[in-house]
Amino acid sequence: MGTLGLDTERGLFLGIDFGTTNSVVSIYDFKAGEAQTIPIDGANIFPTAIQFEADPDDDAKLTRVFGVQAREAVIIYPQSTILSIKRFLGGDEKLSISVDEKEYNFSPQEIAGEILGYLKQKADEYAQEELNISGEFSGCVITVPANSTDKQKKMTKEAAILAGFDEDSVYLRLEPAASAISYAINETSDKKVLVYDFGGGTFDACVLDIKIEAEGEPTISIISTFGDNDLGGNDVDKIIMDMIYEEFKKLTNEEIDLFDENADDGVSKRQKKVALVRLQQAATQAKERLSQTKSTKIQLAPLIQEPKIVNINMEMSREDFYGHRRINPLGDKPELFEKFAGKNLHDLIGRTLDCVDKCLEAGGLTPADIDEVFTVGGSSSLLLAADAITARFNKEPFKSRISPALSISQGAAHYCNMIMMPTVRGPVVQEKTIHPLGLEIAGRRFLEIVPAGETIPKDGLTIDASEPLTTNFDHVSSMAIVVYENTLPVSLKKDKESQSVNQEGMKRLAGTSLRGIPQGPRGQEKVKVIFHVGQDNMLKVTARSLSATGVVTELSVDELYT
Numbered sequence: 001m002g003t004l005g006l007d008t009e010r011g012l013f014l015g016i017d018f019g020t021t022n023s024v025v026s027i028y029d030f031k032a033g034e035a036q037t038i039p040i041d042g043a044n045i046f047p048t049a050i051q052f053e054a055d056p057d058d059d060a061k062l063t064r065v066f067g068v069q070a071r072e073a074v075i076i077y078p079q080s081t082i083l084s085i086k087r088f089l090g091g092d093e094k095l096s097i098s099v100d101e102k103e104y105n106f107s108p109q110e111i112a113g114e115i116l117g118y119l120k121q122k123a124d125e126y127a128q129e130e131l132n133i134s135g136e137f138s139g140c141v142i143t144v145p146a147n148s149t150d151k152q153k154k155m156t157k158e159a160a161i162l163a164g165f166d167e168d169s170v171y172l173r174l175e176p177a178a179s180a181i182s183y184a185i186n187e188t189s190d191k192k193v194l195v196y197d198f199g200g201g202t203f204d205a206c207v208l209d210i211k212i213e214a215e216g217e218p219t220i221s222i223i224s225t226f227g228d229n230d231l232g233g234n235d236v237d238k239i240i241m242d243m244i245y246e247e248f249k250k251l252t253n254e255e256i257d258l259f260d261e262n263a264d265d266g267v268s269k270r271q272k273k274v275a276l277v278r279l280q281q282a283a284t285q286a287k288e289r290l291s292q293t294k295s296t297k298i299q300l301a302p303l304i305q306e307p308k309i310v311n312i313n314m315e316m317s318r319e320d321f322y323g324h325r326r327i328n329p330l331g332d333k334p335e336l337f338e339k340f341a342g343k344n345l346h347d348l349i350g351r352t353l354d355c356v357d358k359c360l361e362a363g364g365l366t367p368a369d370i371d372e373v374f375t376v377g378g379s380s381s382l383l384l385a386a387d388a389i390t391a392r393f394n395k396e397p398f399k400s401r402i403s404p405a406l407s408i409s410q411g412a413a414h415y416c417n418m419i420m421m422p423t424v425r426g427p428v429v430q431e432k433t434i435h436p437l438g439l440e441i442a443g444r445r446f447l448e449i450v451p452a453g454e455t456i457p458k459d460g461l462t463i464d465a466s467e468p469l470t471t472n473f474d475h476v477s478s479m480a481i482v483v484y485e486n487t488l489p490v491s492l493k494k495d496k497e498s499q500s501v502n503q504e505g506m507k508r509l510a511g512t513s514l515r516g517i518p519q520g521p522r523g524q525e526k527v528k529v530i531f532h533v534g535q536d537n538m539l540k541v542t543a544r545s546l547s548a549t550g551v552v553t554e555l556s557v558d559e560l561y562t
Contacts, residue, residue: 013169013420014038014123014137015412017178018116018156020086020201020232021378023048024409025123028417035182035413037406040067040122045405047071050115051081054100062099066118075281078273084234085111087201089159090152109155113162116142120163139169141415143178143408145197146204146434147227150485150509150539157538171419172536173429175199176206177222178411179376181427182402184210184218185414191371192223194356196389196397199377201232203352205359207370221430224363224453226355226487230339231348233287233379239345240283240316242326244298247314256304259331266307275303276331282312290318291381322346322384349388356392362452373397376404431456431535437509439465439529440482442472446499446506448486450531460534468526468546475519479527481543482511509539517545 015026015035022045026037040046049070055061065073074081079098088095088108095106124136142160144153153172160170176195183193190211197204204227211219248258258276261269282298289296300312325344329337340348360366373389375381375397381404390396402410414427437450449465471479485507486499501508517525525547532540 012127012133012135012137013139013141013416014120015178015409015414015416016116016119016140016142017175017409017412018086018112018142019048019199020084020234021048022046022200022405023115023119024406025119026406026409026413027123027127028413028420030417035410035417037409038123038126040119040126043068046119047083048085048115049074049081049083050085050111050118051077052097052099052104053077053080062104064114064118066115074277075274078277079270082111084201085115087234089155090149109159110162112156112159116159116163116165120165138166139171139416139419140165141171141173141178141412141419143175143412144172145199145202145227145229146174146176146206146225147202147229147487149507153536153538157536171415172538173412173415174206174222174225174434175376175408176204176225177208177220177429177431178409178415179374179404179407180206180208180210180220181411181414181429182407183372183374183398183400184220184427187218188212192365192369193372193374194359194370194393195374195376196352196356196380196385197227197376198352198379198382198385199232200234200379201229203228203231203355205352205356207359207363207365217427219428219430221455222432222434223365224359225434226359226362228351228355230336231351233377235340236345236348236379236382237280237283237287238330238332238340239324239326239348240286240321241279241330242328243316243320243324244279244282244300244312244314245328245330247312248303248310251310251312256310258304259329267304268306271304271306278303286316287321287382290316290321291383294318318383345382345384349382349384352385353388353392367393374400376407378405380404433461433533436486437531437533437539438484438486439469440480440484440501440511441469444501446484446486446501448499449529450533454533456533456535458535460532462530462532465529465531468528469543470523470527471517471520471525472522474522477517477519478513478515479517479543480511481514481527481529481541483509483539483541485509510541514543514545518547 017024024045026035029036037044047067051065051070051073052062055063070081097104120137127133140160144156157170161167176197179195187210193208193210195206206225207223209221209223213219256265256267257263258272261272278300282300286296286298295317298314298316302309303312304310322345325342326340370393373393386397433450433452433454436448436452438446438448441447450463454461484501487505487507528544528546530542
């Protein structure tokens, strides 16, 4: 591979697929004209895991272990290891770890920043030592699920900044669009493609329109998208975990609850944590084997040793796996378990197809309109998923020369190419708004300001509310500004005039009070509201008081997450 040719003013950019279970990083080789995945610790696929240890030289400090070592360490040190951090992005809850009986708390973006920082460090070393490139990666393109919220995107960007990337050089792009680039670079004809993205923590369906321009370069535009942030490969694993746990309950006469650390059943908290980690790992490995073979053995000998030795030794068939209906919460919160109780793998695959149907519906399409189905994410390799796709679209999923696990990262590297070398031809993605955006107004009604499907220019999309807001009461000096996103498919949306922020599918993105507006009679003061959507689909909302005295107050919604 030749030395990368760079636009030195923009610096070196890294394409990152920051996944729930695994992460992948890639760069673009300008001389070869293709993306290349960078091995981290000798492998293309890096477990998104971190473990904390006491610093032997300083009791007040912690050292970090990442990747494979951290994933393996979770068996011995579950209390100081964090997996699947991506599922916590978007929440405000601190994550607690314990090292040598001392408690430490971190925000989700701090943990994500630690892992991204390690990926950056290893990529810097590889570029310098193996590719003979001086300098380091100052910028990055990180992919996010199509259905991720504004807050999840913002916390992802914060994590990248904490990792050491320049704030102005952190770009977010949608995972389906990035994976579609990997598909489109070898395409020679116009096509409509469905991206079926079944990752570790989320599911996304996205329809893309690929057109080949006169110069032979593909242009990709997003027609529609729909996803489920509570459905992923981890939930498939839990079906197998449930099967193993049922066997454990039989062997112990249901006298031991591994998920209740405080139960007086003779099993220590530590041993319970270790047992649960081993259950998770055994389930993941069994899922992978059952994708290749019709049956597999599961042996955990012993699973626990106190108050008695319990060995798990069971044969599991693919048919049993497909048909088992989940019984146990397995540590899920009640509202999450409610979605999976009594459900089997057929039901989970059915939920992915429900998302696919809503995605098609949002784009005004039918399965017959889709020319190709491009699968992404580890769980898309399940035979049941492939069979369901074939039945729905009357065609098998596209067999890519690029591994589904690498396609998103390599697509992100093509985005890096566009940023670093804007004059170089290549696949172009026309970014569009995914869902309608608007405000809550009097009567808890939804005022749509940004429609779905609007093309987002390079410098972002700016839309003013059609009419200024007015005060609802006399002599008030503030006004509530509450921003919502309407995620329902088109057919389920009501007339714009009658939509309520209480209806299903409405997501509250942020809210604040616009303070300092001049006091006066009801309806006299007017407030102009402006929505700005960047190409990373991040939203800024500005509200300005239009007073006769020229007083103007301004705020930005994406600064309100505190």
